[in-house]
Amino acid sequence: xxxFEYLEHTADVMFRAYGETAEEMLCNAASALSQAMVDxxxxxxQESWTVELDGDDLEDLxxxxxxxxxxxxxxxxxIFSAFxxxxxxxxxxxxxxxxxxxxxxxxxxxxxxxVKAVTRHKFGIKKNKIWCIQVxxxx
Numbered sequence: 687x688x689x690f691e692y693l694e695h696t697a698d699v700m701f702r703a704y705g706e707t708a709e710e711m712l713c714n715a716a717s718a719l720s721q722a723m724v725d726x727x728x729x730x731x732q733e734s735w736t737v738e739l740d741g742d743d744l745e746d747l748x749x750x751x752x753x754x755x756x757x758x759x760x761x762x763x764x765i766f767s768a769f770x771x772x773x774x775x776x777x778x779x780x781x782x783x784x785x786x787x788x789x790x791x792x793x794x795x796x797x798x799x800x801v802k803a804v805t806r807h808k809f810g811i812k813k814n815k816i817w818c819i820q821v822x823x824x825x
Contacts, residue, residue, distance in 0.1 A: 687816060690718035699799060699823040700808065704816050708744060709771045711817035712751055712781070716769040719752055719804075720787075722823055723759070724795050729767035731786030739781045745811050747779045748819055752804045755785065759801075763790050799825040 690703035701718040705711030720726060737754055741747030751771070759765060768786030773779060803824045811819045 689714040692718070692722075693820075698805070699801070699825050700821065701823075702818055702820050704818050706816055708811075708813075708817050709773055711811075711819055712748055712771045712773075712783075713769040715748065715752060715819050715821060716755055716766070716771075716785070718821070719755055719801065719823065720766050722799050722825070723801055724765050724797050726767045728795050729765050730788050731766075731768040732788045733764070733786070734768075735762070735764070735766075735785045735787075737781070737783040737785060739783075740778045741781070742778065744773075744779060745809070747773075747781050748811060749804055749806070749809060751781055751783065752821065756801055756803065758785065764788060765790055765795060799823075801825055 693700040699722045703715035703718050739750045764787050766785045766787035770784045772782045801823045805822045805824050807822045
């Protein structure tokens with residue numbers, strides 16, 4: 687199983703990420719988002735950030751998770767290469783995530799795209815044999 691793949695899109699970046707579990711799918715989606723910005727091989731996971739989110743359902747939570755990664759990148763001047771997620775449900779869905787990365791160093795990090803936002807356009811999650819999320823990023 688591939689972790690993620692980029693799809694043809696006229697103006698933005700679109701990808702599908704996969705996982706045996708919903709958690710793995712969300713981590714792979716975060717990796718696809720990160721790789722759309724900068725080569726992950728250039729990122730050392732020297733620092734970590736903790737994320738706690740809740741949502742109405744898995745799709746809402748996935749949207750919030752990816753949006754939070756963009757927000758953290760902008761506010762912390764950081765880029766990320768390592769992701770772990772734990773999901774819980776008690777009425778609302780909850781996500782507990784840990785993100786590893788480092789502060790941006792323009793001498794080492796060449797940016798491919800400036801990701802402005804996760805969009806709701808064509809956004810969706812399906813589960814057949816494996817979990818799949820489709821995402822369009824506004825760049």
